[in-house]
Amino acid sequence: MVERRPNAIGLAIMATIYWGALFYWLRDDLLDGAADEQTRALKMLLVSFPYVGFVMWSAMTDLPENIREIPYLGRSLKGVIWLVFxxxxxxxxxxxxxxxxxxLVGVALLGLGASMSMVCLLYSGTESSRLYGLSRLVDVYPSIxxxxxxVRFNQKLWTTVLVLIIYFMMTNVMIYGLSSSTLDIFSSFRAIMAGASGSIMHLGIGPIVxxxxxMQLFAGAKIIQLDLQNSGDKQLYQGVQKLLVLFMIPIESIPQVYGFLDPSAxxxxxxxxxxxxxxxxxxxxIGSYLVFLLDELVSKWGIGSGISLFIAAGVAQSTFVGTLSPLPTVQGSPLSFQNPPSGTLPxxxxxxxxxxxxxxVSxxxxxxxxxxxANPVAALASSILVFLVVAYAESSKLELPLTHGKVRGHRGQYPIRLVYASNIPVILMAALxxxxxxxxxxxxxxxxLSTVPILGRNGAWSKAHWFGAxxxxxxxxxxxxxxxxxMVNGVGDWLIPLLNQTGDAYGHSLGQIMVHVFVYVFxxxxxxxxxxxxxIETTNMGTKDVAKQIERTGMQIPGFRKNPVxxxxxxxxxxxxxxxxxGAFVGLLASGADLLGTVGNATGTGLLLAVGIILRTYEQIQKEQAMEMHPMLREFFGAE
Structure with a gap:
């Protein structure tokens, strides 16, 4: 095993980036301000050094045993000091x-991220990844x-129902002090991101996803160099992912208050x-962190995944309202031929x-x-079509024959689904x-951010219109x-302009519209x-894990030796x-569903996810009931 040494060059680069950014933040006061402004700015710059130093020391050093044994305070002393800071x-x-x-942003938040990065760069040891430098932080991270x-089936069921009730309650807790004129950055992806605009659930599952x-991109590109088949590496991977989620919550929250979620006068x-x-x-x-804890609670004490549960709940609500709502399409105006009920059937x-x-006619x-x-018959028909296609795809599977090595005549099958990777890849891609x-x-x-060079609209050498206008x-x-x-959301975005031989609302030509459709589907x-x-590599669904799972039950494929290799x-x-x-199938199916459109502004991707989640949850409930009646099955499914 090769011993890792501190990366001095990487450490210098990270320190330069962080303190360079702080200096850039304070440059006007430091360089052109009056004497008192320069002194104030210098103090603000210097306070970052002890803060970063303390965080790095906390991550790299264990407290003495006699301090750690102090009741209530010993093991959380570092966290208390950080909170006081x-x-x-x-x-x-x-x-x-x-x-x-x-x-709060430059020192407390970005300093925390810079400290963790420098701790990884300073790591020395024989482990496979520098992320092991964060192991002390991972060990003390609060979790469910x-x-x-x-856990008995009834308890899992009631836990899941309770979490769902709490979720809907939180979507109705509006943000205190919010202006009435707000913009929802995630409006096009609200069905997938879950949550509710203007509530404490505004970010939904965004930070988690x-x-x-x-983490998956870094693991796939071998940047973090963790072997996810190794239990220790996998545990560290999951722990660092939790730390990253905690860091992503403010990263996604802070930009919201600049022109989108403005405070009231x-x-x-x-x-x-x-x-x-x-x-x-x-x-x-607070809202996003509660979502994270609820997701963990469902994963450990409930049925299925909290993220999937929240997506399905939001899409089901949107679809129900879009199909059956008797309220006028334009709120505040009476029902009329030009303003019929918003629900498709009414x-x-x-x-x-x-x-x-x-x-x-006329x-x-x-x-x-x-x-x-707003919810035409075409959208209802496409919603039904998506439901039927997803239901068929979820039921399609390849079954490998299995026999028991010691019990003659005992046979079984191991199903490999057509949608083997589930709907998680679509969730991740839509979130990206x-x-x-x-x-x-x-x-x-x-x-x-609009003043950032190249990327910003008002920055030097701006190319912002290339990235997005x-x-x-x-x-x-x-x-x-x-x-x-x-996202291409329904036939109104592409088919109607093609039939009418006109461009869209933004003035794009028919050729540009078709390129848009192709790029999105691709x-x-x-x-x-x-x-x-x-x-598949980050879960227990890879070939090595499945082979171990089958071997534990004493089963084998007939005609082959009982050998895990x-x-x-x-x-x-x-x-x-x-x-x-x-992965390709669900991606193509999701984009195709988006092209057709759905009722309730649930989006085709959202409806596809919801249907798949509901079917998987139903199967999970059946499996839990089977394990309750036949405890020997728990070993096969890895429940014990």
Whole structure:
């Protein structure tokens, strides 16, 4: 085993980047300010050094045993000191409002990320990855306790139901101090990101999925050099991913308060703009962290995955409302032929009952029912089609025959599904595109990020229009890479312009529209294929894990020796190809569903995910019931 040594060059680069960014933040006061402004800015710059030093010392050093044995305080002493440090920075910001952003973001948040990076670069030892430098932080990270034994089915069911109730309650807790004029960056991806706009669940599952994307890309590219078949490496991988999620919550929260989730005038007048923004960010942080804990709670004590549960709940709600809502399409206006009910079925009955034959013909009544309504019949038909296709795909599987090595005549099968990688690759790819949309929007309209060279709209050598251009007050791109890779949401985005031989609302030509369709389908298909491969490697679904799983039960493939190596070679013929095919299939299916559109603005991808999640959850419930009745099955499924 090669011993790793500290990376001095990487350490110098990271330190230069971090303190260079802080200096750039304070450059006006340091270089051109008055004497008192220069002194204040210098103090603000210097406070980052003890903060970063303390975080690095905490991650690299164990407390003495006699201190760790102090009741209640010993094992959490480092965390308490860090919290006191952050509260001191917050108090400084309270006394000097102009410094609040720099102290909490530049020092507390970015300093934490820089410290962790430098700890990894300073790691020395024989382990495979420098991430082992963060092992002390991973060990003390607060998380939901894993059950020590078997959790009964009824308890799992009630835990899942309770989490779902809490989720819906949180989507109705609106952010305190929020202005009435807000913009939802994730409006196009709301069905996939879950949560609710303007609530403490505004970010939804975004930080969790973004953290997972980063870790999977790093693991797949061998940047972090972890062997996920090794239990120790896998445990570290999951722990670092939790730390990354905790870091991504404020990273995604803070940009929201600059032009998108603005504080109200009353809160600004009472607390000042700096603290008004901090109040909104803190609520977003609390909501997102609770989502993270609820996801862990479902994964360990419930049925299925919390992320999947939240997506299915949101899409089911949108689909139900879009199909059956009797409320007018334009809120506040009475029902009329031009303003029918917003739900598909009430709209059909109302229009056919109140409109005359001449109105249906002369005023495009049939076109309204079929295509032009907010939830037309075409969207309902495509929703039903998506449901049937997903149900068929989920039920398609290849079954490997198995026999018991000691019990003659005892046979079984190991199913390898057509959708082997499940719907997780689509979730990850859709979240990646949502992040592309978010960051290109920030570089286009954020008051600070828009001045970044090359990327920013107002920066030097700006090429921002290549990455993504936006209309005033819009959160969906109108040009650039962000537009070409953005979701094609229904036939109104592509088929209607083609039939009418006109461009879209942004003035794109028919050729550009078709390129948009092709690029989106390609990215969803190729991206889902890549994420399917990464996902299988980071879960217990790879060939080596499945071979061990089958071997533990005493089963073997008839005609072959009972040897895990032989079994693994046989599985290699099936699992890797099916994994790649399943990723491409669900990506193509999701993008195709988006092209057709769905009711309730659930998006085709959202509906595909929801249907797959519901079917998988139903099968999981059946498996849990089977394990409850036949305890011997728990060993096969790895439940004990």
């Amino acid at each position: 952050v509260l001191a920075l917050a108090y400084w910001g309270w006394m000097d409002e102009a410094a609040i952003g720099y102290l 306790t894993k059950p020590e034994g078997h 973004t953290g997972s994307i980063i 009353a809160v600004i007048s009472e607390y000042g703009i700096g603290w008004a923004n901090a109040i909104i960010v803190s609520q977003l942080f 709209m059909i009955f109302y229009t056919l009952r109140t409109a005359t034959n001449s109105q249906l 005023e495009n009544g049939f076109e309204l029912i079929l295509l032009n309504h 595109l949502a992040n592309v949309n978010m960051f290109t929007l920030l570089f286009w309209s954020h008051p600070v 936006y209309e005033v007050g819009a959160t969906t791109p109108s040009d650039g890479f962000a537009w070409y890779s953005s 990215f969803m298909t190729a991206g889902s294929t890549v994420f399917a491969k990464f996902w 032989v079994l693994e070679r046989i599985l290699e013929r099936y699992i890797p190809p099916v994994t790649l095919f399943s």
